[in-house]
Amino acid sequence: MHVKIHIRRFDPERSAKPYWAHYDVEVEPTDRLLDALNYIKGHIDGSLAYRRSCAHGICGSDAMMINGVNRLACKVLIKELGSDIRVGPLTGLKVLKDLIVDMEPFFESYRVVKPYLIVDESELPDREQLQTPEQRQRFDDTTKCILCGACTTSCPVFWSNGRYIGPAAIVAAHRFIFDSRDRGADRRLEILGGRDGAFRCRTIFNCTEACPRGIQVTRAIQEVKQAIVERGF
Numbered sequence: 001m002h003v004k005i006h007i008r009r010f011d012p013e014r015s016a017k018p019y020w021a022h023y024d025v026e027v028e029p030t031d032r033l034l035d036a037l038n039y040i041k042g043h044i045d046g047s048l049a050y051r052r053s054c055a056h057g058i059c060g061s062d063a064m065m066i067n068g069v070n071r072l073a074c075k076v077l078i079k080e081l082g083s084d085i086r087v088g089p090l091t092g093l094k095v096l097k098d099l100i101v102d103m104e105p106f107f108e109s110y111r112v113v114k115p116y117l118i119v120d121e122s123e124l125p126d127r128e129q130l131q132t133p134e135q136r137q138r139f140d141d142t143t144k145c146i147l148c149g150a151c152t153t154s155c156p157v158f159w160s161n162g163r164y165i166g167p168a169a170i171v172a173a174h175r176f177i178f179d180s181r182d183r184g185a186d187r188r189l190e191i192l193g194g195r196d197g198a199f200r201c202r203t204i205f206n207c208t209e210a211c212p213r214g215i216q217v218t219r220a221i222q223e224v225k226q227a228i229v230e231r232g233f
Contacts, residue, residue, distance in 0.1 A: 001029050003078060005036060007048065008088035010095050018095070021045070029079035033087070034062055037073060050099035057212060060148025063090060064099050070150035070210040090153035092162065106149050109165045113173035113191060118184030135180040142175040142220050144213040151207035151217050163196040167207035167217045170198055174220040177227060186231065189224070193233035198224045 003025055010018040023040050034052055041048045051061040055074045062073040065088040067081055078085075093101035145168065152158050152166035173192055177185040192198045198221055207217040 001027055001078065001083070003027055003036070003081075003083045003085055005040065006084075006086045007040075007098070008086075009048070009098050010089075011047070011097055021048075027078050029077070031078045032074055033066060033076050033078065033081065033085070034073040036078060036085075037087075048099075049097040058146060060146035060150075060212075063148040063150045063153075063212075064088065065090060070154045072148060072150070072212045075212055090149055092153045092155075092159045093149070101149075101153075103149060105162060106152060106166070106168065107147075109152075109169040110147065110172055112165065113169050113188050114184055115169075115172040115176065117176060117179065117182055118187070119181070120183045123183075129181045131180055138180075139175050139178040141215055142171045144215050145171050145175070146213060147172075148212060150210040150212060151215075154206040154210040155201075156204060156206065157200050157202055161196070161200065164200045165192065165197055167201070167221060170201075170221050170224055171215060171217055174224050177224065185227070186233075189228050189231055189233045192224055193228040198228060201225070 005023045005025055007021050008018055009021045023044055025036050025039055027036050034055055037050055052074065053059040053061045057072055057075045060072065063070060064073055066073065066076055067086055070090060087099065089095045089099045089101050093103065093105060095101050147168060149168060152168045155167055158164050158166050170192060173188045176182045177188055201221045203218060205218050211217050
């Protein structure tokens, strides 16, 4: 199968402006886009820069805009994309080179919501803390996040306001806010009830559509908003 892949390139050491590069590639319909990018880098143009690691949809490092939608290059098949494919970097983050963006603002928001179990040391148990299946189910969906950034960088609110904490950070907070073992929910809800927190969300659903793990991101944000209101933050 012959495909033409158009890649938005940017190399600040050569030019201040991005440009489109075009590559003709022979691939199998069942190849992944990542396979095609690897072929281009290995056989046509070694200067092409992009992130990739596990290549199995777990690490999230190869998130990029593919035919106008944020997806993981290792999960999308060529036959799903047609013979004319356009690939660009995630939107809303500074492009460092080609398809590589600066993820630090994304992870800065992630760290703000304290994405770890917070316990009351006066209540420390002498054995592991158990949960019922129902308690675990309450936050099961949001445990699937791989921090690829596809949701946050598909959000128009994030594009217009880089201070917005973004869907991925809210999903990370949701995972602990509704964990029966955690004691840090109020701290997180106070943060997310702030000016650049959850109520910046306009319920557009781009985040849910972009998530490669199928997380109901918009629903998680709505549940966090409800918790903020109920607890008066």
